Amino acid sequence: xxxxxxxxxxxxxxxxxxEVQDLITLxxxxxxxxxxxxxxKLLEGKTLGMIFxxxxxxxxxxxxxxxxxxxxxxxxxxxxxxxxxRGEPISDTGHVLSGYLDAIMIRANSHEMxxxxxxxxxxxxxxxxxxxYHPCQALADLETIAENKGSLKGLKIAYVSDGNNVAxxxxxxxxxxxxxxxxxxxxxxxxxxxxxxxxxxxxxANGSIVTVTNDPVAAVKNADAVYADVWTSMGQEEESSQRxxxxxxxxxxxxxxxxxKPDYMFLHCLPAHREEEVATSVIDGPNSYIxxxxxxxxxxxKAVLVSLLV
Ligand code: CP
Ligand code: NVA
Numbered sequence: 001x002x003x004x005x006x007x008x009x010x011x012x013x014x015x016x017x018x019e020v021q022d023l024i025t026l027x028x029x030x031x032x033x034x035x036x037x038x039x040x041k042l043l044e045g046k047t048l049g050m051i052f053x054x055x056x057x058x059x060x061x062x063x064x065x066x067x068x069x070x071x072x073x074x075x076x077x078x079x080x081x082x083x084x085x086r087g088e089p090i091s092d093t094g095h096v097l098s099g100y101l102d103a104i105m106i107r108a109n110s111h112e113m114x115x116x117x118x119x120x121x122x123x124x125x126x127x128x129x130x131x132x133y134h135p136c137q138a139l140a141d142l143e144t145i146a147e148n149k150g151s152l153k154g155l156k157i158a159y160v161s162d163g164n165n166v167a168x169x170x171x172x173x174x175x176x177x178x179x180x181x182x183x184x185x186x187x188x189x190x191x192x193x194x195x196x197x198x199x200x201x202x203x204x205a206n207g208s209i210v211t212v213t214n215d216p217v218a219a220v221k222n223a224d225a226v227y228a229d230v231w232t233s234m235g236q237e238e239e240s241s242q243r244x245x246x247x248x249x250x251x252x253x254x255x256x257x258x259x260x261k262p263d264y265m266f267l268h269c270l271p272a273h274r275e276e277e278v279a280t281s282v283i284d285g286p287n288s289y290i291x292x293x294x295x296x297x298x299x300x301x302k303a304v305l306v307s308l309l310v
Pocket of ligand 2: 230270
């Protein structure tokens with residue numbers, strides 16, 4: 001997607017619907033040619049720096065392998081080992097890293113911090129999860145649905161869990177591709193109203209709707225895909241016993257998915273807690289696409305890297 005060269009990926013709200021659709025299409029193309037052993041070495045000589053303030057399995061490994069497959073290199077850094085862990089300003093860090101690297105991927109607690117890094121870095125900054133967004137996840141999610149359902153427009157996805165980072169990015173991405181999305185959360189855990197309002201505008205232009213409800217059954221009714229995320233995100237551990245109580249009626253289980261279409265896809269960004277947000281019978285059942293979805297992180301991110309760097 002050539003128009004994206006040099007851009008950051010902080011949230012898909014900064015991208016046009018056409019750009020989002022093109023990234024998903026490119027992800028599928030890169031997946032095919034990678035499986036044929038023909039992944040082009042488009043990033044030869046380029047280095048991606050990866051800064052993590054939180055744990056990661058998929059994001060870390062898929063970015064590193066993706067860079068390798070494209071002929072480049074990736075460096076893992078935990079923030080506590082960098083001078084930012086001792087208080088060096090994020091602005092100085094952005095300037096300095098821009099002199100060494102070709103792009104930065106960052107997983108951070110605060111979206112504001114990532115914005116500040118991007119303002120001061122002269123190279124693309126890619127959001128690998130913040131408190132507000134997880135755009136790379138949403139690209140892989142929609143790639144997975146598109147590859148299995150043939151297209152995205154007109155489909156319905158139900159997200160049943162916390163109105164968190166994953167929910168926000170899924171809502172924005174769905175709006176961009178004209179897919180209806182219903183987010184079902186307990187009272188008090190609804191997604192950010194401003195993000196929902198922006199997504200609703202995008203959806204309107206693409207002929208789809210974004211809905212927020214406290215009713216999981218209504219959300220899942222006739223859905224083509226049902227999505228779950230953890231009830232307690234990283235950094236919220238002290239709220240976990242309260243959340244277990246508050247989310248009790250929001251488990252994605254056989255009773256709930258009986259309201260979805262018979263060929264619905266179950267999706268989860270992972271890591272998952274079996275028998276909490278999702279029943280084992282659902283996540284390990286025949287409608288689950290979680291491992292394909294996890295693999296697609298690799299291909300979706302290659303699409304992002306190529307688009308921002310070449
Ligand atoms: N889904 C996801 O981002 O996984 P990791 O936390 O393992 O990177
Ligand atoms: N919402 C989860 C997603 C993990 C990939 C979290 O922020 O911990």
